[in-house]
Amino acid sequence: MLRWIHVLVLLSFFFGCTARQYPTPEGLPEGLPAAYEVEVLDEGASVQGWWELFGDRELVFLVEEALRRNYDIREAFARLEAAAADFGSVRAGELPDLTMTGEVGQQRTRNSETGQTRSSERYNTFLAASYEVDLWGRVAAASAAEGERFRASREDLESAAMTVAATVAEVWVARKQTLAHIDLVRVQLEEEKALLSIEEARFVSGMSSALDVLRQKETVLATTARLPDLKAELRLQQHRLALLTGRAASGFRVGEDVSGDALVTVPLPATGLPLELLEQRPDIRAAHARLVASGWDLEATKALRLPKLTLSARAGLTAAGMSLLGEGWLLDAAADMALPLFDGGRRRANIDRSGAIVRERVAVFERTVMTAVKEVEDALAREERQEALVRETSLRLDAARITLEEAMRRYHWGDNNFDAVLTARTRIRDLEERIVEQQASRIQARIALYRALGGQWWQHLPVYVYEDE
Numbered sequence: 001m002l003r004w005i006h007v008l009v010l011l012s013f014f015f016g017c018t019a020r021q022y023p024t025p026e027g028l029p030e031g032l033p034a035a036y037e038v039e040v041l042d043e044g045a046s047v048q049g050w051w052e053l054f055g056d057r058e059l060v061f062l063v064e065e066a067l068r069r070n071y072d073i074r075e076a077f078a079r080l081e082a083a084a085a086d087f088g089s090v091r092a093g094e095l096p097d098l099t100m101t102g103e104v105g106q107q108r109t110r111n112s113e114t115g116q117t118r119s120s121e122r123y124n125t126f127l128a129a130s131y132e133v134d135l136w137g138r139v140a141a142a143s144a145a146e147g148e149r150f151r152a153s154r155e156d157l158e159s160a161a162m163t164v165a166a167t168v169a170e171v172w173v174a175r176k177q178t179l180a181h182i183d184l185v186r187v188q189l190e191e192e193k194a195l196l197s198i199e200e201a202r203f204v205s206g207m208s209s210a211l212d213v214l215r216q217k218e219t220v221l222a223t224t225a226r227l228p229d230l231k232a233e234l235r236l237q238q239h240r241l242a243l244l245t246g247r248a249a250s251g252f253r254v255g256e257d258v259s260g261d262a263l264v265t266v267p268l269p270a271t272g273l274p275l276e277l278l279e280q281r282p283d284i285r286a287a288h289a290r291l292v293a294s295g296w297d298l299e300a301t302k303a304l305r306l307p308k309l310t311l312s313a314r315a316g317l318t319a320a321g322m323s324l325l326g327e328g329w330l331l332d333a334a335a336d337m338a339l340p341l342f343d344g345g346r347r348r349a350n351i352d353r354s355g356a357i358v359r360e361r362v363a364v365f366e367r368t369v370m371t372a373v374k375e376v377e378d379a380l381a382r383e384e385r386q387e388a389l390v391r392e393t394s395l396r397l398d399a400a401r402i403t404l405e406e407a408m409r410r411y412h413w414g415d416n417n418f419d420a421v422l423t424a425r426t427r428i429r430d431l432e433e434r435i436v437e438q439q440a441s442r443i444q445a446r447i448a449l450y451r452a453l454g455g456q457w458w459q460h461l462p463v464y465v466y467e468d469e
Contacts, residue, residue, distance in 0.1 A: 029366035033274050033373065038380035046269070047280070047455040051169050053266040058254065059172050062241060066168045067161055067461055069246030076153075076160040083146075083153035090146040093139050096131035126316035133311060138303030141296045148293035155286035158457035162282060165460070166451035168244050170444055175237040177440035182230045184432055185223060192220045195425075199418075212418045219422070265443055269450055271380070274373045281454035287368040291361040298354040305347050307339045375452035382445035389438045397431040404428055 051063045067073060103124040110117045134140055196216045202208035242252030278284055314332040340347065404424035411421050 029369045032369065035273060036271060036373075036380055037377055038384055047450055047453045049460065050266065050269065050450040051165060054169075056172075059169065062172060062245060062254070063165050063168050065245040065247075066164050070160075070164045070244060071246055072160045073157070073164055073461070074246075076157040080150075080153045080157050083150040087143075087146045087150040091143050093132070094134070094143060096129050099128045101126045101128070124316055126314060128312070128314045130310060130312040133309040135309055136303040136306045138300050138306075141300035141303065145293040145296035145300065148289045148296065152286040152289035152293065154458070155282040155289060157461070158282035159286065161457040161461055162451060162454060164244065166447055168241065169447045171237055171240050171244065173440055173443050173447065175234065175241070177436060178230055178234045178237060180436045180440075181433060182227065182234070184436065185226050185230065188429055188432075189220070189223045189227075192216070192223050192425075195421075196220055208418070215418070215422065219425075265439075266446055266450075268383075268446065269453055271376065271449070271453065274376070277372045277376070277454065278369065281368075281372045282457060284365075284368050284372055284454075287361070287365040291358070291365045294354070294358045294361040298351070298358055301347075301350050301354040304350070305340060307337055310336045310338075312336065372452065372454070376449065379445055379449035379452050383442070383449060386438060386442035386445050390435065390442060393431060393435045393438055397428065397435060400424060400428045400431055 051059055103126075105121070108117055108119045132139060196213070196219075199208050199213045199216045203210060203213050238252060238254060239249035241254060242249040245252070272280075278288070312334050404421070407420040407424045411418065
């Protein structure tokens with residue numbers, strides 16, 4: 001009997017250790033372009049830690065706090081820990097299962113004829129082992145599938161970090177835009193008040209009408225009324241930053257008294273080629289890992305239709321052995337072979353289901369790749385468009401200021417057409433606000449470009465990210 005067990009063990013070692021690898025999909029998703037449609041002159045900036053390029057310590061602090069405390073990241077990290085535990089649990093199936101049991105008992109019997117009572121005690125210790133011989137690679141395939149799912153969870157954590165960092169930067173830019181609008185409105189308010197004083201003086205001297213004075217007062221009031229809305233928007237943006245950094249909105253304060261600085265444009269990153277996104281984007285890496293995992297699941301499901309070999313052994317020491325220094329040993333060894341014969345088509349249906357999941361994962365992977373390329377193309381198109389809009393609006397603003405100077409000169413020299421002055425000032429205010437919005441939109445487009453290009457994110461996370469197994 002032991003001879004056959006040795007033979008089975010050697011065969012199981014040979015078959016179980018045969019290298020198996022699920023082949024990754026050959027080729028690239030159909031329609032993947034060789035280059036991006038929009039070309040911009042990049043400045044070669046690295047996508048790693050791109051938020052530091054703004055040179056703003058407040059932004060760096062906010063991003064680091066978000067990467068450390070954000071709820072989405074903490075949730076993704078918890079899922080990663082669960083995936084690591086699942087991986088470890090499945091890998092345990094590649095090793096024998098060893099169990100030790102102990103038994104203590106006492107028995108009393110009474111002789112009805114003599115009336116004597118006899119007591120006996122038993123002490124038994126057993127060590128049981130069982131091991132499924134991985135003849136067809138089912139256990140190895142299941143372990144490989146769980147390993148890929150673990151890697152996908154790690155990439156999900158990096159995707160969450162990428163999204164959170166970009167969202168914090170976008171809200172920070174929006175806050176800078178609101179602060180710039182507040183500064184702009186305050187300057188405009190002072191200018192409108194100065195013009196109102198001029199109109200009142202001209203009215204006293206008979207050079208202006210009461211209608212002109214009233215219209216200017218209305219302009220002053222309308223400009224003043226814009227400040228509360230802007231300050232309320234500033235508070236809402238601050239509340240959103242609080243949530244992103246995992247803090248309560250009521251106790252969160254960040255740069256409330258800081259005026260709107262000039263919106264700094266960070267350098268353009270090296271965009272590379274669409275093909276490089278397959279390695280740069282964590283969501284693509286996650287989709288690919290899940291695709292490979294589904295392939296391993298299919299291999300494991302196919303192996304369930306094949307014979308299953310289980311080796312088991314049981315050794316123990318009885319009470320006699322304990323009392324006689326080792327003469328009561330018990331050894332039991334067995335090899336069980338199970339061959340599925342009929343299951344009503346259940347295993348075949350499971351194989352079909354696993355195959356369908358593989359095809360689903362292929363579609364998800366290809367869609368993720370194409371979506372990533374689209375996001376880069378969109379960001380490049382927005383970058384190109386916003387750059388042109390800022391230039392155009394700057395030229396229009398220069399022309400509007402020249403028009404206002406001419407209108408004011410004529411008005412001071414006796415031309416009573418105050419409408420020309422009001423029209424020119426209104427146009428300037430609109431263009432000044434528009435250029436602030438366009439500058440912010442240009443920076444938002446650049447942030448979106450950095451976000452779309454992906455990169456390695458685990459080094460920016462202040463949590464331990466598991467290394468490759």
